[in-house]
Amino acid sequence: MDLSTRVAGLELGNPLMPASGPLTGDDGKMLAVAGFGVGAMVTKTVSVLAAEVPRPCIWGGKDYLLNAELWSEFPLGEWADRILPGLRRSLGIPLVVSAGYSASDLETILPRLEPFADAFEISTHYVGNDVAAMAKTMERARAATKKPILFKMSPHIPSPEEFALAVRESGLDGIVVANSLGPALGVDGSRILLGNAAGQSWMSGPAIKPIALALVARVRKAVPDLALIGVGGIRTADDVVEFLLAGADAVQLLSSALLYGKDIYRRILDALPAAVERAGFSSVAEVVASRLAPFAVSKEIRLPLVDGGTCTGCGICEAVCPWFAVALSDRKPSDPPGPSGRVKRLARMEGSACFGCGLCESRCPAGAISGIFSQGKKG
Numbered sequence: 001m002d003l004s005t006r007v008a009g010l011e012l013g014n015p016l017m018p019a020s021g022p023l024t025g026d027d028g029k030m031l032a033v034a035g036f037g038v039g040a041m042v043t044k045t046v047s048v049l050a051a052e053v054p055r056p057c058i059w060g061g062k063d064y065l066l067n068a069e070l071w072s073e074f075p076l077g078e079w080a081d082r083i084l085p086g087l088r089r090s091l092g093i094p095l096v097v098s099a100g101y102s103a104s105d106l107e108t109i110l111p112r113l114e115p116f117a118d119a120f121e122i123s124t125h126y127v128g129n130d131v132a133a134m135a136k137t138m139e140r141a142r143a144a145t146k147k148p149i150l151f152k153m154s155p156h157i158p159s160p161e162e163f164a165l166a167v168r169e170s171g172l173d174g175i176v177v178a179n180s181l182g183p184a185l186g187v188d189g190s191r192i193l194l195g196n197a198a199g200q201s202w203m204s205g206p207a208i209k210p211i212a213l214a215l216v217a218r219v220r221k222a223v224p225d226l227a228l229i230g231v232g233g234i235r236t237a238d239d240v241v242e243f244l245l246a247g248a249d250a251v252q253l254l255s256s257a258l259l260y261g262k263d264i265y266r267r268i269l270d271a272l273p274a275a276v277e278r279a280g281f282s283s284v285a286e287v288v289a290s291r292l293a294p295f296a297v298s299k300e301i302r303l304p305l306v307d308g309g310t311c312t313g314c315g316i317c318e319a320v321c322p323w324f325a326v327a328l329s330d331r332k333p334s335d336p337p338g339p340s341g342r343v344k345r346l347a348r349m350e351g352s353a354c355f356g357c358g359l360c361e362s363r364c365p366a367g368a369i370s371g372i373f374s375q376g377k378k379g
């Protein structure tokens, strides 16, 4: 299957790249990540001075990550003289150099790293929320290089639309949506786990995916014509398809690699053709050219259906139902036998109490409940 896509004039063999962070903090790491088959490389954010990173700086929760990393622990000179020249010769995929933060930082960094970069991604994580001030930085960045420039949005920006329009008005090429979410507070008992001087850290990983998806959709609506890279919580090939349908041209991933193993890039790419097909498309370009189906708000109550042959009698639906509308009881002779005929109990819906909220269908681990989200799929 053709997995290729285009972002800000760059031709990518596939839409998946690492997000800026510790996995791409030097040339050796970037070559290792490139070995997983990603479509482009994105460096750790480079600034003029080396960051003094607090330790510990990464905490892995169940489906999220907290981090207190800053930008690269190597100064600009090290990137320009040691890390990037060799990498450029051996990488073989487009190289996006992440840089930050002030206009004068960028006026120093962009011309110096321009020989190595196919595009720049500018982090706005530590520059506040004032889009008018950011627009001035965007203009000065534009004047500092002819290479494509994408500005990376932090999710706490009050108006993603205003940010997106400023990027377009400054003559830049695209937007990366979004950085990690926060500030967050990671606590173990009475102890703050990690953070800056205020004990604050930043959250990423699968738990933030719905927020990142919403931001991608909003930014795409505001600037239909700009390049857009989606990032935040991607864990599966289906997630990649969701981000492309929400409006992204390509995607980035970091936290899931740190939570579930660095070879996740390879695993996602192996699974991507099947995910694209499941969504009804025959190439990544087709997905990128499409959008999520329009959503219509409905007040109609649809009742869940339990497939007796699949229900394992685990009782999770009964335990979580906010309307107390599910009860587990023994199977009667007229009920279908449970999976492998050994399951005695069966979930039954009390139709008059059911509100049609949908929680049971989304929480059933066996996929035995349908009718609300998956209308007509079963029964």
Ligand SMILES: Cc1cc2nc3c(=O)[nH]c(=O)nc-3n(C[C@H](O)[C@H](O)[C@H](O)COP(=O)(O)O)c2cc1C
Pocket (backbone or CB within 6 Å): 019, 020, 021, 022, 044, 045, 057, 058, 065, 066, 067, 068, 069, 070, 071, 072, 098, 123, 125, 152, 178, 179, 180, 203, 204, 205, 206, 208, 231, 232, 233, 234, 252, 253, 254, 255, 256
């Ligand atoms: C440990 C860590 C370090 C990060 N460092 C940077 C960075 O230097 N520059 C940057 O723009 N984003 C940085 N990020 C944010 C990621 O690039 C990404 O936007 C965010 O984590 C959401 O994607 P994910 O859920 O796939 O990780 C970092 C994230 C983590 C977890």
